[in-house]
Amino acid sequence: MRMIVKVDLSSLNSTKPHEYAIRFLFGGLLTMLTGLIAKEYGPVIGGLFLAFPAIFPASVTLIEKHEKQKKQKVGYDGTNRGRKAASLEAAGASIGALALVFFAFILYRCLPVYSAWLMLIIAGLSWLALSGLFWFLRKKARR
């Protein structure tokens, strides 16, 4: 079977240290914030923010910028290319979000019954497997 998912380590070079720092900062602050919201308003409201699009704006903006820069290096404007790349990234995130619904459902039903740490691992792996499956099915349906 043809490999349809690839690893491209060269893209790590196009991300600058301050861009890594911004994502770390956003992730850390959002995790702190969800903890504070749960403490102040309880777990029902706090739980909503576990699926807050935390670093999504930063990630999509970075992708748009990098794709635009790539095109500009070879003499093109790159604006449309950057926007299309950002749109594809967002489409992928929507599939990942569907899998996230199942991730949350698994934890909601199984955390009270089974080992908490085991369930975190199983839910995480389920998210990975389901999001990959949904992505593959969508890709196949579009062919």
Place this chain on the structure above:
Amino acid sequence: MTDLLLRFLIGGTVVSFFAILGDILRPKSFAGLFGAAPSIALATLALTIVHNGKIYAAIEARSMIAGAFALYVYAAAASWILMRFKPSALLVTLALLPLWLGVSFSIWHLCLR
């Protein structure tokens, strides 16, 4: 204070890990999956289990179902707007944050309250 610092460090590390995975994977639509990775959730729930127990964490996970569905609506809307119109990605993703809030709180109000 120590708890908040721990949350910051663990959250930042987990989010960065998933973000790097998203950076190195191709094609872009597949890498995009990691834009909705359970990064904040894993960091927060792990700490919640330690401090408040697994029943408390299960209640948070129940609400997260609504938040995750709202994330689906938010990301699908962002993708459509970026493809259909010509705004910048930053403008779209920030302008749509109230949509995420609206959908998640509506589901919470209708089904979980």
